[in-house]
Amino acid sequence: MPLDAPTFCPATLGWPLPEGHPGGxxxxxxxxxxxxxxxxxxxxxxxxPHLAFDPGGYVRRRLFLNNSWEILLLCWLPGQHTALxxxxxxxxxTLVLLGDLVETTYRWHGxxxxxxxxxxxxxxRRQITVETHDTVHIVSNQSATPAASLHLYSPPLKYLHAxxxxxxxxxxxxxxxxxxxxx
Numbered sequence: 575m576p577l578d579a580p581t582f583c584p585a586t587l588g589w590p591l592p593e594g595h596p597g598g599x600x601x602x603x604x605x606x607x608x609x610x611x612x613x614x615x616x617x618x619x620x621x622x623p624h625l626a627f628d629p630g631g632y633v634r635r636r637l638f639l640n641n642s643w644e645i646l647l648l649c650w651l652p653g654q655h656t657a658l659x660x661x662x663x664x665x666x667x668t669l670v671l672l673g674d675l676v677e678t679t680y681r682w683h684g685x686x687x688x689x690x691x692x693x694x695x696x697x698x699r700r701q702i703t704v705e706t707h708d709t710v711h712i713v714s715n716q717s718a719t720p721a722a723s724l725h726l727y728s729p730p731l732k733y734l735h736a737x738x739x740x741x742x743x744x745x746x747x748x749x750x751x752x753x754x755x756x757x
Contacts, residue, residue: 594642
């Protein structure tokens with residue numbers, strides 16, 4: 575996806591993006607990256623040109639992509655949310671940049687069985703979440719103000735699964751399918 579704003583370089587923010595592994599970064603690399611994210615000084619001159627909001631659904635902007643990593647900026651208006659989903663074979667981390675988000679986590683029990691709600695995680699500015707291979711969740715902006723979040727994935731997202739809450743049906747989804755992201 576070509577960018578229509580200045581180039582984004584993770585190194586300028588001091589993030590140690592290690593070379594990729596088939597299953598994503600090692601636990602040690604994850605800890606190093608999460609520590610760096612937690613101390614990131616936000617540079618709105620770099621990130622600001624990528625902010626975009628759409629009343630039709632949240633906006634997903636790719637800022638960086640190589641063989642090992644993908645970095646996305648998601649922009650949320652009040653009431654916008656994802657479908658219930660996982661992240662396929664990718665490990666991920668999310669940093670809330672602006673506003674507040676809610677991550678509602680679920681446990682999948684297989685096809686033919688309802689998906690079980692585990693709980694809500696309220697995320698304010700500068701809070702970080704981690705998406706492992708077992709994470710099944712919905713992310714939403716339940717506040718009255720816009721929000722923005724930065725998402726790092728390794729390896730880059732090739733596929734996800736969307737889930738039906740009642741039947742547990744799991745559907746393969748490629749990230750380019752806008753009906754998954756624009757809801």
